[in-house]
Amino acid sequence: MLNPGAIPGRACDGGAVNSDWEDRVTAAWAAFDDRAEEDPPAFRAVIDALVAELPEASPLGAFEQACAWDSTGHPDRAVPLYRQALDGGLADVSRYKARRARIQLASSLRNTGRAEEGVRLLAPELVAESDELDDAVRACLALCLSSLGRDREGLSLVLGALAAHLPRYRRSMADYARLLVEPADG
Helix, strand or coil: CCCCCCCCCCCCCCCCCCHHHHHHHHHHHHHHHHHCCCCHHHHHHHHHHHHCCCCCCCHHHHHHHHHHHHHCCCHHHHHHHHHHHHHCCHHHHCHHHHHHHHHHHHHHHHHCCCHHHHHHHHHHHHHCCCCCCHHHHHHHHHHHHHHCCCHHHHHHHHHHHHHCCCCCCHHHHHHHHHHCCCCCCC
């Protein structure tokens, strides 16, 4: 585990987040993944120490803290922090992290019994600029739909995402996915 006191000062004062800060955040998450959640409060303290280096209103701070709460089993604590990050301009800082925040917020909403909010949040992501998170959007949206009893729609999304990765049967699986939610021409 990283020592939160090892890096003195506020490395990110007065400007954009530097690559050293991002590297340390990445290392903290790698350590968390390696330790399989041994000590959630200690991990959140590491993230809090890194966030303390940011300017007070930085949406990156709220995002990282939301991720830490979420990853340590507290989606209820993560939801307001994800919202704070998104409302605070996370998309202006990192489109990629903003998209991650929407995916993770939708998942946390589903986990706290608010799957319909998750669907409303993720539906626009289906037509957003494509990136490596497209399949995660579809998977999380499928889970939200399933929580609402809309399993055919969810399965359609998952099959459609899977079809793009198949070495064969892509067209067939994509058609089957579509037909789960659209009537066949008859």
